[in-house]
Amino acid sequence: DQQVKQNSPSLSVQEGRISILNCDYTNSMFDYFLWYKKYPAEGPTFLISISSIKDKNEDGRFTVFLNKSAKHLSLHIVPSQPGDSAVYFCAVGSGNTGKLIFGQGTTLQVKP
């Protein structure tokens, strides 16, 4: 049974608008949450993270929201740019090993 789910395989938005990517998890013991971005033929690159003691973390155009009661994580990108077009993975973990469980990914397309 998947512990981390990204239920939208793809998302298309217009340049300048907001992109919202969602992620649900099942285990309330997870205590840190990350978003990675992946371009074709490249490895994932870290985007932003949040620990379980917070409900929001912001870095420039990227904001991650954590709703622990709903076991839900979201990434907001404002404003979206064509260069943001990529696959976005949420990843969760617990403890200090850094071992991550990834969602299936959401392909974001930002149209000029």
Add this chain to the structure above:
Amino acid sequence: NAGVTQTPKFQVLKTGQSMTLQCAQDMNHNSMYWYRQDPGMGLRLIYYSASEGTTDKGEVPNGYNVSRLNKREFSLRLESAAPSQTSVYFCASREDRGWGNTEAFFGQGTRLTVV
């Protein structure tokens, strides 16, 4: 600054052949990981190493062995390749700062096809 380097980038194997995927990082990180990514799925952890000389199984370790040769290098070996091991393999490393959410840095991946 090379980061995490994986070799080879592409490989085709016949069923039953063996091979070793190489990974090296130049960031002086303690922790290293091997993941595989299959179509429509997220990355899944194969093996993990917290430090030189230590390794631990991840979610999908069957059919694989690993070696943490030194702090820089972490190799993944397929002793007898099977078509189910056709995948893209990613190596990653992470600085251990005492909490889990320090980010991992990934290599560019090895695309392996087993025929």
